[in-house]
Amino acid sequence: MDVPRHVAIILDGNGRWAKAKGRPRNYGHVQGSKNVETICEEAWKMGIKYLTVYAFSTENWNRPKEEVNAIMTILRDYMKTCLKTAEKNDMKVRVIGDITRLDRDIQDRIVQLEEDSKDHGGLNFTIAINYGSRDEITRAVRKLAGDCKDGVVDPEAISEETISSYLDTHGIPDPDLLIRTSGEMRLSNFLLWQLAYTEFYFTEVPWPDFTKEELERAIRQYNARDRRYGE
């Protein structure tokens, strides 16, 4: 099986998955975060080099306060678990998004996780937290405009590569395959610039039920398309 180098996933359907089981939405988020751990390991075993997941969007702050707080608690715990997993699996972790809006202690854990794992040679795992593509592009443009004003960048010399290098994803290749679970067919403000040529795969399966077999199915479909239109 020809494995895509970079797979990005919009983790969706935690709430509906829990509701279908008669459980609170937050239970879905707990199971969803556990599944992230599993899929990281499986992705690496399959030969995927880059995995990027959308965990919390800039729009998700509009959810009920209680749910936002529960998700933040899960993220806080997750950062701790991830530190151990990154060590064990030699995973290099990066967080994209505007982390300055997160609680101080979560920010500290993110910095520690990135620092501790920066020399690892295994899976390049990127987590999007308080991420929105329009926000990312806005921050990038603001910084680029500042650099032009300071004479660091010549506006005439700005290329697509320049813009990519100002985005949170600088240095990470664009995704080859985007997966969105749980039936919605929209991007919800995820990686708008980076997904320009990416193949999309949508499945009805909610994120907590998304297994290794589901990932393989997505890759098989990606391969079938690759053969049809491939280079």
Ligand code: IPE
């Ligand atoms: C995805 O699951 C997780 C986050 C966005 C934090 P949802 O919480 O969106 O679950 P549904 O879509 O309501 O089922």
Ligand code: IPE
């Ligand atoms: C997208 O899921 C964001 C994340 C997975 C973090 P949502 O469930 O928040 O998206 P919408 O609101 O249905 O577009």
Ligand code: MG
């Ligand atoms: Mg959703």
